[in-house]
Amino acid sequence: MTEEAMDKPSDGVGCGAAVLMDIRNVSLRFGGVKALRDVSFDIREGEIRAIIGPNGAGKSSMLNVINGFYHPQEGEIWFRGKRRPPMKPHTIARHGIARTFQNIALFRGMSTLDNIMTGRITRMGLGLLSHAIWWGWAEREEVQHRERVERIIDFLEIQPIRKTPVGRLPYGLQKRVELGRALAAEPTLLLLDEPMAGMNVEEKEDLSRFILDVNDEFGTTIALIEHDMGVVMDLSDRVVVMDYGRKIADGSPQEVRNNQDVIDAYLGVPH
Amino acid sequence: MPKHRAWVRTGSENHEPNLTMRISQTKNREGTIPELLQRNAARIPDKPANREKEFGIWQSWTWSEVADETHELALGFLELGLSPGDHVAVIGRNRPRLYWSMVAVQMAGAVPVPVYQDAVAEEMAYVLEHSEARFAVAGDQEQVDKVIEIQDRLQRLERIVYLDPRGLRKYDHTRLNSFAELQEMGGSAGENTRKELERRSADIAGDTTCVMLYTSGTTGNPKGVVLSHSNIVSASRASSEFDGLRAEDSALAYLPMAWVGDFIFSIGQSYWTGFCVNCPESADTLLADLREIGPTYYFAPPRVFESMLTQIMIRMEDASWLKRKMFNHFMAHARRVGPTLMSGGGVRPLDRMIYLLGDLLIYGPLRNALGFSRIRIGYTAGEAIGPEIFDFFRSLGINLKQLYGQTEASVFITQQPDGEVRADTVGVPSPGVEVRVDDEGEVHYRSPGTFVEYYKNPDSTASTKDAEGWVATGDAGYFESDTGHLRIVDRAKDVGRMSNGSLFAPKYVENKLKFHSNILEAVVFGDGRDSCVAFINIDLAAVGNWAERNGIPYSSYQELAANPKVCEMIAEHVRETNESLATDEKLSGCQISRFVILHKELDADDGELTRTRKVRRRIIEEKFDDLVNALHDGEEEIRTETEVTYEDGRKGSIAATLKICDIAVNAPVARMAAQ
Numbered sequence: 001m002t003e004e005a006m007d008k009p010s011d012g013v014g015c016g017a018a019v020l021m022d023i024r025n026v027s028l029r030f031g032g033v034k035a036l037r038d039v040s041f042d043i044r045e046g047e048i049r050a051i052i053g054p055n056g057a058g059k060s061s062m063l064n065v066i067n068g069f070y071h072p073q074e075g076e077i078w079f080r081g082k083r084r085p086p087m088k089p090h091t092i093a094r095h096g097i098a099r100t101f102q103n104i105a106l107f108r109g110m111s112t113l114d115n116i117m118t119g120r121i122t123r124m125g126l127g128l129l130s131h132a133i134w135w136g137w138a139e140r141e142e143v144q145h146r147e148r149v150e151r152i153i154d155f156l157e158i159q160p161i162r163k164t165p166v167g168r169l170p171y172g173l174q175k176r177v178e179l180g181r182a183l184a185a186e187p188t189l190l191l192l193d194e195p196m197a198g199m200n201v202e203e204k205e206d207l208s209r210f211i212l213d214v215n216d217e218f219g220t221t222i223a224l225i226e227h228d229m230g231v232v233m234d235l236s237d238r239v240v241v242m243d244y245g246r247k248i249a250d251g252s253p254q255e256v257r258n259n260q261d262v263i264d265a266y267l268g269v270p271h
Numbered sequence: 272m273p274k275h276r277a278w279v280r281t282g283s284e285n286h287e288p289n290l291t292m293r294i295s296q297t298k299n300r301e302g303t304i305p306e307l308l309q310r311n312a313a314r315i316p317d318k319p320a321n322r323e324k325e326f327g328i329w330q331s332w333t334w335s336e337v338a339d340e341t342h343e344l345a346l347g348f349l350e351l352g353l354s355p356g357d358h359v360a361v362i363g364r365n366r367p368r369l370y371w372s373m374v375a376v377q378m379a380g381a382v383p384v385p386v387y388q389d390a391v392a393e394e395m396a397y398v399l400e401h402s403e404a405r406f407a408v409a410g411d412q413e414q415v416d417k418v419i420e421i422q423d424r425l426q427r428l429e430r431i432v433y434l435d436p437r438g439l440r441k442y443d444h445t446r447l448n449s450f451a452e453l454q455e456m457g458g459s460a461g462e463n464t465r466k467e468l469e470r471r472s473a474d475i476a477g478d479t480t481c482v483m484l485y486t487s488g489t490t491g492n493p494k495g496v497v498l499s500h501s502n503i504v505s506a507s508r509a510s511s512e513f514d515g516l517r518a519e520d521s522a523l524a525y526l527p528m529a530w531v532g533d534f535i536f537s538i539g540q541s542y543w544t545g546f547c548v549n550c551p552e553s554a555d556t557l558l559a560d561l562r563e564i565g566p567t568y569y570f571a572p573p574r575v576f577e578s579m580l581t582q583i584m585i586r587m588e589d590a591s592w593l594k595r596k597m598f599n600h601f602m603a604h605a606r607r608v609g610p611t612l613m614s615g616g617g618v619r620p621l622d623r624m625i626y627l628l629g630d631l632l633i634y635g636p637l638r639n640a641l642g643f644s645r646i647r648i649g650y651t652a653g654e655a656i657g658p659e660i661f662d663f664f665r666s667l668g669i670n671l672k673q674l675y676g677q678t679e680a681s682v683f684i685t686q687q688p689d690g691e692v693r694a695d696t697v698g699v700p701s702p703g704v705e706v707r708v709d710d711e712g713e714v715h716y717r718s719p720g721t722f723v724e725y726y727k728n729p730d731s732t733a734s735t736k737d738a739e740g741w742v743a744t745g746d747a748g749y750f751e752s753d754t755g756h757l758r759i760v761d762r763a764k765d766v767g768r769m770s771n772g773s774l775f776a777p778k779y780v781e782n783k784l785k786f787h788s789n790i791l792e793a794v795v796f797g798d799g800r801d802s803c804v805a806f807i808n809i810d811l812a813a814v815g816n817w818a819e820r821n822g823i824p825y826s827s828y829q830e831l832a833a834n835p836k837v838c839e840m841i842a843e844h845v846r847e848t849n850e851s852l853a854t855d856e857k858l859s860g861c862q863i864s865r866f867v868i869l870h871k872e873l874d875a876d877d878g879e880l881t882r883t884r885k886v887r888r889r890i891i892e893e894k895f896d897d898l899v900n901a902l903h904d905g906e907e908e909i910r911t912e913t914e915v916t917y918e919d920g921r922k923g924s925i926a927a928t929l930k931i932c933d934i935a936v937n938a939p940v941a942r943m944a945a946q
Contacts, residue, residue: 113327150326155437160555162327213438 017044019078020189020221021066026075028061028245035061036072037245043189048215048222050232050253053242054265059225060102062242063191066223067099068092080188094122098187100178102194102225108167112177115166116152119184120145152180155217156210172203176210183214190214192224196231204228208235233257241265302477303500305341305378307542312338315518315545321367324552324560332367334545340368340454342468344375347457349464351406351430351448355380355471358402358483362386362395362418363410365524365550368434368450370537372408377481377500380471384483384495385529387882388414389875391920396421398485402495402726403427408450411435415447422446477501483726484531486678495726496531496678506681506720507539509702513686514648518545520567523560525551530883531678532652536570539681561642569649573656574884576671578812579641580660581788585816601629602666609666614690634667643669650674650686653883655759655778657786658694665692673697675759679735679742680704681720685757696756697748706757712747713763747776765888767798773860775803777888780861783851787844788813792873792880794891796899797861802936804902805866806895807841808873814840829927832868838932841868845934852937859939865902866934867909869895870927876916898929907931 021043028036036058043049051059064070065077068089077084079095087095098119106115124145130138153159156176161169166177175195182190195211196204208231214220226232232239233253241249241256243265249256256262311320316335323330332340353359359376361383363369373383384402386395388410395417399407405427409415415433419442422428433439434450481500485493510516524537537548546568551560587598604625608618612626638644649664649671656673664671674686675697684706687698700706704718717740724732736742747766748759760766761778769775777795784793784805791810797803811828814837818825825831849862873879879891892899894913901909912926 147326154326157553159327159552160559209438216438216440 017046019043020045020080022078023062023066024076024078026062026065026072026077028058028065028070028072034245036065038075039242039245039247040075041240041247041250043221043223044238045221046215046219047237048211048224048235050236050239051223051225051242052227052229052232052239052256053248056244057242057265058245059242060193061245063099063193063223063225066189067097067191090122093185096186096188097191098182098185098189099191100175100182100193100195102197104171104174104178106166106174106178106181109165111163111165112158112161112169112180113149113153113163115177116149116180116184117145119181120149122185148186149180149184152183155183155213156180172199172206175199175203175207179207179210179214183218183220186218187220190220190222192222192226194225194227196226196228204231211235302504303377303475303479304374304481304503304538304542305472305475307504308334308338308341308374311542311545318518318545319547320541320545321370321548321550322564323367323550324556324563327552329549329563331547337367337371341371341375341378343454343457344372345378345457345468345472346460346464347453347455348372348375348379348381348406349468349471350456350460351432351453353379353381353406355474357381357406358384358404360384360386360399360402360404360407361528362407362414363388363434363528364554365526365528365533365537366410366434367548367550369408369410369528370524370548372432373482373538377475378472379468380474380479382480382483384485385527385534386485387527387529389527390417390882391876391916392417392420393920396424397492398495399425399428401492402483402485405429406432408432409434412438415439415442475500477504478723480723482534484529484534484678494728494731497723497726498531498681498720499723502681502720502722503535503539504543505703506683506718507535507543509719510535510683510686511540511544513688513702514568516540516544516546516568516648520544520546520647521564522546522548522568522570523551523564523566524548525554525557525561526570526572527882531682532570532676535682536568558642562640563642565642565645567645567647569643569646571649571651572653572883573651573660574654576651576656576660576664577785577788580663581810581813583637583641584788585812588816588820598633601625601633602663604629605634605666606662609668610662613665613668613670614692630668638667638669643667646670648672652676652697654885655782656694657782659786661694674701675757677742677744679722680716680718681722683718683720684714684716684744687756691754691756693756696751696754696758698757699755700757707741708749711763712749712760712766714744714746714748714757714759715741716744717741765798769797769803769860770799770801771860774858775861776858777861779858780805780848780852780863781886783848784844784863787847789817789840790844792886794873794886794888795861795863796892796902800903802864802903803861804899805845805863806891806898807845807866807868809837809841809868811872828872829870829925832870833927833930835930838868838930841866842932842934845932849934849937853939862936863934864936865905865931867898867902867929867931869898870911870929871913871915871925874915876918877914902931 019042024040026036026039051062053059065072068087071086126138126141153162158176161173166174195207215222236253239253239256240247241262248261248265249259311334317333319331320334320337321332359381361369361373376383384404386398406429407418409418409431415431418431430446430448432448432450432453436449478499478501481498481503483495483497485495522536524533526533541548549564551557587595608622608626611618646669649669651671652674672687672692675684676682683701684704685698686701704716707715709715721740721742745763746759747761747763748757750757761776765777767775775797780795781793784790789810790807792808794806795803809832814831818831823834823836831837845863845866852862853859875882879887881887897911898909908928908930910928912924914922914924916922
């Protein structure tokens with residue numbers, strides 16, 4: 001399957017680049033419900049990979065498999081050329097996979113700055129005791145992390161809300177803060193679960209620009225689930241289409257757009 | 272008022288008789304901006320020259336660091352191939368590195384041309400094409416994109432240097448350089464380049480062009496005003512001495528870099544006195560940054576003070592009962608005695624004590640909230656400011672003053688000395704400036720700051736500046752005979768006659784309307800007609816708050832503007848304006864008989880306002896001619912469709928049916944009777 005995907009023509013930046021993550025024949029069941037059936041695709045270094053499909057197609061399950069929240073009953077996940085054994089999500093986060101959530105999962109009472117600081121947690125080396133004493137090591141560490149976080153704040157243009165509790169922010173800005181927290185972990189692979197859901201056109205345009213800039217500036221590989229087809233077609237290098245837990249198409253946005261199975265899945269076919 | 276006599280006033284009579292002479296003596300020693308930088312780096316090397324909030328903290332640069340950075344940049348520009356006399360466009364928001372590049376360009380013998388950063392590509396094209404800029408320094412991707420969009424038309428443009436690399440990594444770099452590269456090129460420049468820079472710097476004299484600024488112009492294309500080093504330095508020097516500015520002062524640079532005021536404040540006066548110029552983190556953090564810096568010297572157009580006052584009033588409405596009561600009580604007291612105290616006049620000891628108590632409870636905290644705790648001198652200019660707004664800030668203990676100026680004068684024509692501050696005058700002639708009112712009532716001036724010429728436009732230069740160096744301002748005004756203060760009535764070309772022969776001064780009436788916080792903008796028509804009519808823009812913040820309070824739902828400006836209750840409220844304001852106009856002996860004919868609330872906000876992107884937000888009367892009259900005619904013809908409502916430009920340059924249109932309101936006109940009241 002992987003070989004096939006590699007052979008397909010693609011106009012993206014990922015073309016020809018090394019494979020970062022390879023998902024091989026993954027199946028996931030919840031009791032009798034088959035969420036994923038024998039899904040295989042790969043994500044190449046530096047590309048923006050979209051996963052699309054109608055509701056209940058298994059997109060979020062796929063994302064949860066990638067970041068280790070679900071363990072598939074069958075299939076393998078290869079990450080950076082090695083087969084990944086079952087791991088806890090926080091271990092996987094340490095390996096450079098960060099995500100945002102479909103429904104915002106920020107600490108509502110904390111400021112934007114503190115929320116993004118929590119994204120650094122996997123990168124902090126010192127223990128509870130050093131942080132309790134604070135002076136010396138811990139202080140120096142905090143300053144380093146704060147600088148990284150400030151660069152992200154600058155990058156996402158959220159300086160005016162640095163000290164604002166996120167619960168008070170409008171939806172679009174909360175989404176941006178969540179992106180900031182994911183970026184703070186300096187991920188190799190960034191997973192975005194419906195980043196544009198519920199946004200107006202202007203907010204979508206802004207966030208698209210940021211996603212492209214993240215990809216551009218930090219070279220972060222991005223896998224995103226999105227319903228807005230316009231966004232998907234503009235942003236992504238390659239698209240995986242899912243329906244009823246199966247992969248029904250894989251290719252450049254142009255190829256996918258013209259694929260009859262995809263059209264059927266979205267518009268329905270007469271039975 | 273004997274308007275048809277020529278009045279001549281000179282600032283030097285009152286203030287510093289020998290100033291002009293002294294400047295010419297020191298011209299060779301301290302006469303240029305790069306020389307002032309060297310002087311500051313030698314005299315006050317460790318004092319901060321610039322600060323910018325970045326990554327959440329204030330980064331600062333001392334004068335010696337600024338001198339080094341600028342020197343390196345100048346070398347970088349030489350390595351890029353900058354020749355003497357070239358023009359370099361600088362586009363971006365206020366950032367220290369952009370200010371340094373302007374001075375670096377000067378050191379390399381070339382001329383910086385700051386461009387309004389919010390100009391759409393089309394407007395920018397005119398300036399870049401006309402100035403024949405060979406290089407452009409752009410702040411970020413947005414500005415680079417604009418320049419790239421128009422570069423086919425710019426034959427002379429060779430390279431773009433960008434400051435913020437974000438989003439630009441994948442651009443074609445054959446004509447792009449990052450700022451870091453420029454600095455690197457400068458740092459590793461060879462001996463020949465360094466010698467060349469020394470030679471070029473030595474060639475800079477007082478009459479070398481310091482900067483070229485495009486006036487936004489209420490009519491026609493912008494004109495490039497050429498200002499020499501001696502223009503800028505002498506104007507900066509005289510004005511700094513006028514207000515006793517010193518190296519310990521600090522200012523916030525937030526007004527457009529392309530505006531002459533910013534060049535004078537952030538470069539001219541700062542380099543002359545050595546005070547620190549602070550740049551905010553972004554336009555959105557401006558108010559928070561203002562508060563953190565607490566500038567001692569502050570400049571804002573009336574619009575900023577208006578919106579501040581509106582904000583305060585809105586927030587006080589939402590405050591608790593006790594706070595609101597205290598605010599109202601002490602503000603009433605401040606309004607009564609504050610301005611007198613500010614001007615150093617005498618008030619009763621009891622009043623003084625109540626004022627002190629108010630200062631402790633209300634005025635001080637309010638000043639702090641606004642970031643005005645440390646203000647020594649505040650200026651407002653550009654437009655007339657409402658007396659209530661002006662007095663509000665002065666009564667809080669903020670030394671707000673007015674000045675009158677122009678790009679062509681290197682800002683200063685007249686300004687108000689401490690203790691002689693009033694809302695309705697613009698002050699006495701600045702030191703070294705001669706001011707004269709001609710037979711038609713137009714104000715003329717002559718000063719060391721007077722511009723050299725309009726770039727590539729000798730006709731305009733000749734029609735503006737006469738052989739003796741007198742410049743026509745285009746403003747009508749007169750000197751008050753008892754105080755010697757200048758009063759500006761209107762643009763000379765806008766002053767007209769109505770069909771019954773009475774005087775028509777639209778700006779005067781518009782300002783009176785705009786003093787109501789619910790009215791953001793007004794345009795009055797009536798020249799050659801038998802009655803005066805007005806377009807009104809409501810202030811969305813103020814009226815929106817009022818609507819919320821009164822349970823009036825709305826979703827957009829257009830919907831709110833069309834609400835009959837809003838119309839009633841505005842009608843009341845117009846009625847008040849008419850009453851006040853009726854008592855004016857000269858302008859009682861300008862009372863407004865009908866008005867319409869416009870369905871869209873007047874916008875610089877649509878060409879209806881200048882970039883400094885002045886009304887472009889002719890363009891509005893042409894664009895909305897159907898509305899003007901309907902107002903004069905007595906129709907009750909009118910259907911109209913208007914083209915609008917979005918911020919990204921796309922066009923759309925808005926259609927609306929507008930209701931026209933009639934207002935009663937008062938009979939002129941004799942001044943005596945009114946008093």
